[in-house]
Amino acid sequence: MNENKIYLKVAQDMYLSQFFWTISFLGILLFISIVRLLLGLQGDKAEGFFNSVFVASNIYMFIIGILAVYFLSYFVGNGVTRKDYFLGATIASVGLSITIPIITIIVYFIEKIIFNLIGIQYKVQTINEIELDGNIIGDTIQMMILSPYVDPNENWLLATLVLCSNIFITYLLGWFISCSFYSYDVIIGLIAIIMVIFLKMIKDTLLRIAIDLPAIGWFNSLDVLPISVAIACILFVILIILAVIRHTTKRVSVKL
Amino acid sequence: MKAENLHLHYGGHVALDDVNFELNGNNIIGLLGKNGAGKTSLLSLIASYREPTSGLITVDGEEPFENAKVMQQIAFLYDKDYSDESDKIGEMLEGIARYRPNFDKEYAESLINLFKLDREKQIKKFSKGMKSALNVVIGLASRAPITLLDEVYLGMDAHLREAFYKELLEEQQRFPRMFILSTHLVSEMDYLFDEVIIIDKGTVLLHEEIDTFLAKGVTITGESELVDQFVGSKQQLNVQKLGNTKSVMVYGGLTEDEYENARRLRLEISHASLHELFVHLTKEDM
Numbered sequence: 001m002n003e004n005k006i007y008l009k010v011a012q013d014m015y016l017s018q019f020f021w022t023i024s025f026l027g028i029l030l031f032i033s034i035v036r037l038l039l040g041l042q043g044d045k046a047e048g049f050f051n052s053v054f055v056a057s058n059i060y061m062f063i064i065g066i067l068a069v070y071f072l073s074y075f076v077g078n079g080v081t082r083k084d085y086f087l088g089a090t091i092a093s094v095g096l097s098i099t100i101p102i103i104t105i106i107v108y109f110i111e112k113i114i115f116n117l118i119g120i121q122y123k124v125q126t127i128n129e130i131e132l133d134g135n136i137i138g139d140t141i142q143m144m145i146l147s148p149y150v151d152p153n154e155n156w157l158l159a160t161l162v163l164c165s166n167i168f169i170t171y172l173l174g175w176f177i178s179c180s181f182y183s184y185d186v187i188i189g190l191i192a193i194i195m196v197i198f199l200k201m202i203k204d205t206l207l208r209i210a211i212d213l214p215a216i217g218w219f220n221s222l223d224v225l226p227i228s229v230a231i232a233c234i235l236f237v238i239l240i241i242l243a244v245i246r247h248t249t250k251r252v253s254v255k256l
Numbered sequence: 257m258k259a260e261n262l263h264l265h266y267g268g269h270v271a272l273d274d275v276n277f278e279l280n281g282n283n284i285i286g287l288l289g290k291n292g293a294g295k296t297s298l299l300s301l302i303a304s305y306r307e308p309t310s311g312l313i314t315v316d317g318e319e320p321f322e323n324a325k326v327m328q329q330i331a332f333l334y335d336k337d338y339s340d341e342s343d344k345i346g347e348m349l350e351g352i353a354r355y356r357p358n359f360d361k362e363y364a365e366s367l368i369n370l371f372k373l374d375r376e377k378q379i380k381k382f383s384k385g386m387k388s389a390l391n392v393v394i395g396l397a398s399r400a401p402i403t404l405l406d407e408v409y410l411g412m413d414a415h416l417r418e419a420f421y422k423e424l425l426e427e428q429q430r431f432p433r434m435f436i437l438s439t440h441l442v443s444e445m446d447y448l449f450d451e452v453i454i455i456d457k458g459t460v461l462l463h464e465e466i467d468t469f470l471a472k473g474v475t476i477t478g479e480s481e482l483v484d485q486f487v488g489s490k491q492q493l494n495v496q497k498l499g500n501t502k503s504v505m506v507y508g509g510l511t512e513d514e515y516e517n518a519r520r521l522r523l524e525i526s527h528a529s530l531h532e533l534f535v536h537l538t539k540e541d542m
Contacts, residue, residue, distance in 0.1 A: 006324060009354055076305060077336075078355040079328040079400070251322075253266075253306035256296065256334055 010088025065174025097168035282432035303332030331400035364397035473528030493536035
């Protein structure tokens with residue numbers, strides 16, 4: 001076996017494992033959407049599959065990001081280096097973050113044709129209209145759950161790209177938290193959670209700037225940044241998270 | 257494989273304290289030690305599960321930690337928690353085979369038959385014995401040049417353990433490699449070992465070829481005064497007395513003259529077993 005290519009095997013294995021979880025996740029969401037439609041629970045206006053996935057996939061990716069650290073002992077146990085695990089897991093997470101939006105947008109297009117045929121309209125989404133009232137816990141939770149949104153009816157390509165970037169970073173944040181708990185102790189893990197809240201808010205602010213929405217929240221002073229700088233800053237945030245994950249797992253002791 | 261001044265400390269605990277040894281050739285090495293002696297810590301360093309606090313471990317001159325070439329060649333099997341493992345055995349072995357360059361699927365199949373493992377059952381539903389046998393299947397079928405088995409056979413019943421010992425020796429004939437078998441149940445495995453390392457309180461107490469080691473443990477039995485006179489200043493591992501008869505286990509072996517002298521004094525000489533030597537060398541009051 002060429003040891004230089006082991007990370008590609010890791011990427012393939014992790015991608016396939018997570019892909020099968022994802023198929024179940026998207027299948028359940030689709031089933032719920034269909035049942036709600038058939039039962040007429042949504043009236044003549046429906047949420048739509050894309051919008052359901054948009055909200056739920058953030059939480060889903062955060063959870064499977066947390067689970068990503070548990071692949072480490074499996075791979076090291078099979079003679080794979082921590083570096084190959086890191087590279088493989090990163091590639092798999094990119095693959096998954098592209099796969100989910102592609103499946104979602106394809107289902108959305110099919111759904112749109114059906115909605116047109118049976119005369120159902122999409123509900124107007126208010127995801128971007130976050131109202132912060134100064135309650136630190138309420139504001140934090142709102143900003144953690146909701147990410148900048150683009151309506152696929154207006155720009156399906158941009159909507160897909162924004163969904164990609166939202167879920168990719170959410171996955172990385174989950175992975176970052178679990179690596180911190182795995183590699184260090186509870187105190188460092190809790191510090192990582194606080195860092196994740198800040199990173200998510202910074203990334204959302206930058207993404208809002210990049211898609212020309214008004215910046216809100218603790219980092220709204222970044223509003224002065226041009227779009228290109230905001231995009232570069234998002235990439236920089238991604239690199240920082242990846243660098244920290246690599247640092248925490250580089251020489252970590254694998255638990256028996 | 258060479259360990260030089262190996263130390264491992266974690267959580268305020270000294271797991272290994274200045275461990276040194278050198279292993280050469282395709283031998284079966286018994287790593288003996290009481291519970292908590294440092295066996296698993298040492299194996300986890302060899303398998304790159306963790307880094308030493310200080311000191312060096314090398315395989316063919318290279319450090320194994322984060323070394324893809326070396327890590328691929330080392331298989332470490334231990335009493336793993338399979339309670340979340342929903343795969344069946346075939347799926348699990350398929351996954352492992354992707355990362356083990358010498359993995360032999362046909363051999364794995366024959367081992368599954370030998371240990372009568374259920375192919376249709378999820379691994380988490382395996383009994384303790386079946387989980388142990390699964391670890392043995394992975395360890396043998398991976399055919400890694402360095403195979404570390406950390407007490408994985410303890411969950412197996414006597415019949416399965418016998419089957420494993422027999423298979424291990426046959427496999428060593430077919431594909432010789434370095435096996436390190438850790439155990440604290442020594443008596444039934446002694447015939448497997450070419451070498452033994454005894455580890456106690458995180459340090460290597462001794463490392464010898466098995467024949468050399470066994471030749472050093474001798475029990476002298478006879479009239480109490482004669483035995484005392486014969487034993488003299490030799491290192492005594494164990495003393496038993498019944499009436500005027502005394503039995504003393506000494507460590508260090510006997511010369512030809514001493515054997516002759518024992519015959520002349522009508523003292524009975526017998527060799528101590530590996531189990532007896534291990535137990536008495538690692539006694540708390542030694």
